[in-house]
Amino acid sequence: MRFATAAAVATLHIPAIYRPRPDEAAEYDRQVDHWLAQQRVARLSDTRPESQILSPTATGWSPIPSNVFADELLDWDVAIEAAPIRPSGTLAARLEYAGRATPTPTTEPWD
Amino acid sequence: MPGIPDYPWYGVIEGDHIEQGDIVESCPIFLPPDNLVIDAGGKPSSATFKWKEQDLIVMSQSCDLVKGREKVDDILLCAIWRRSELAIDPHLGKDSGMEDARKGRMPAFHVLASCVIPGFEREVRVVDFRRVYSLPVAFVRSRTRLSERLRLLPPYREHLSQSFARFFMRVGLPIDIPPFTAKKA
Numbered sequence: 001m002r003f004a005t006a007a008a009v010a011t012l013h014i015p016a017i018y019r020p021r022p023d024e025a026a027e028y029d030r031q032v033d034h035w036l037a038q039q040r041v042a043r044l045s046d047t048r049p050e051s052q053i054l055s056p057t058a059t060g061w062s063p064i065p066s067n068v069f070a071d072e073l074l075d076w077d078v079a080i081e082a083a084p085i086r087p088s089g090t091l092a093a094r095l096e097y098a099g100r101a102t103p104t105p106t107t108e109p110w111d
Numbered sequence: 112m113p114g115i116p117d118y119p120w121y122g123v124i125e126g127d128h129i130e131q132g133d134i135v136e137s138c139p140i141f142l143p144p145d146n147l148v149i150d151a152g153g154k155p156s157s158a159t160f161k162w163k164e165q166d167l168i169v170m171s172q173s174c175d176l177v178k179g180r181e182k183v184d185d186i187l188l189c190a191i192w193r194r195s196e197l198a199i200d201p202h203l204g205k206d207s208g209m210e211d212a213r214k215g216r217m218p219a220f221h222v223l224a225s226c227v228i229p230g231f232e233r234e235v236r237v238v239d240f241r242r243v244y245s246l247p248v249a250f251v252r253s254r255t256r257l258s259e260r261l262r263l264l265p266p267y268r269e270h271l272s273q274s275f276a277r278f279f280m281r282v283g284l285p286i287d288i289p290p291f292t293a294k295k296a
Contacts, residue, residue, distance in 0.1 A: 086163050086164045
């Protein structure tokens with residue numbers, strides 16, 4: 001049985017991580033893109049900063065952020081505070097207890 | 112115009128078959144007193160209810176209201192106001208406010224077109240989703256037997272229903288994400 005020792009580990013040869021030169025990297029990217037295009041596969045992300053990825057790149061778009069946001073156009077709070085006056089009156093009612101409400105039997109649950 | 116199908120907003124309906132979009136005009140709604148106290152099982156008690164007249168539009172689904180096969184006991188209705196009744200309203204009393212409502216920028220309201228059917232001429236009206244009522248099916252049926260009425264037709268009916276759903280399902284966030292505004296130079 002052999003036991004690894006610290007000295008043995010220290011002598012292990014670990015190859016350096018291969019890093020292509022910039023000109024090689026560009027060529028690899030080109031080949032990958034070519035292969036993806038043949039397979040009709042699109043890259044889902046890239047290494048650009050997120051702000052660039054999310055920003056429109058089409059020419060003609062204004063680089064200035066719009067000062068109007070669609071959501072802000074909606075006024076959820078507006079209400080008719082004072083309802084228009086309609087005919088009204090009072091009604092004397094005699095209240096009789098009709099028992100506790102009961103649910104309606106479900107005959108066609110999906111209808 | 113030839114080639115363009117005719118999609119009328121309204122039809123005139125007679126009888127007590129009720130559908131979503133039926134407009135029940137001058138219908139009484141009943142308001143119990145604020146301090147009403149009733150004793151279940153006790154002696155009958157008396158109270159004075161207020162009632163008021165209201166133009167209403169049926170919001171319940173038509174399939175729940177099929178006569179003889181009703182799936183609900185009460186009909187859900189929303190108030191509708193004539194535009195002229197809103198003349199003093201700070202928002203809807205102005206053309207700009209009505210235009211905002213027409214464009215759907217005020218989710219609490221839905222604008223209905225005017226009606227030019229002879230005998231049923233009506234101005235533009237506004238459905239008020241904040242004023243919702245329910246009345247027993249039998250009570251509303253009895254009201255509809257009294258006279259002919261207008262019915263909002265598809266697709267305007269579904270448009271109304273969708274607007275109501277959008278308003279009703281709104282969710283307000285307690286802490287919203289700050290707006291993404293441009294930084295000042």
